[in-house]
Amino acid sequence: MTALIRSIPPFIQLQTIAAATRQSFAGTVIMRPYWIEDIRVAWALNTQRLLQVSVWVSFDGAPANNVRPTGINLMSGYGARDYIVGDGLDGEFVLPVQRQFPAGTRLIAEGFNTDTPNTHTMNLRVSLADLV
DSSP states (O other), rough: OOOOOEEEEEEEEEEETTEEEEEEEEEBBBOOOOOOOEEEEEETTTTTTEEEEEEEEEOOOOOOTTOOOOSSSSSHHHHHHHHBOOOOGGGEEEEEEEEEEETEEEEEEEEEEEEESSSSSEEEEOOOOEEO
16 A cells, blocks of 8 residues: 655746747656645636646656647546636636656646737646655
8 A cells, every 4th residue: 555655846837828829848757656636727817718728647758849748638537628727817726636646757737828919827736745
């Protein structure tokens, strides 16, 4: 039986996504089994649900920009879409994951800004814990 022993540094991304652009931001490879507690996402005012955010657990290298990551999309299975959107008036979105992942994987945050004239900021945090 595995047990949670301590939190490890979270995967945090505070990134500006250019207008009409899809960008991915990869973390380093996690060299031991780990547990994802939750994903927290917040949006700036006037984002108007035009910034699509998803988080992936990838078994491959970091993807190129404007290409969807491969692996497990942690947002799929929670609604009609495999991403979340919001606006600053919505407050923080918390998605409990409560799931174990193997060593040798990495987290990837993907932002797709569907707004053509404006940039938007992706603000997310993935809480992690060690497994023993």
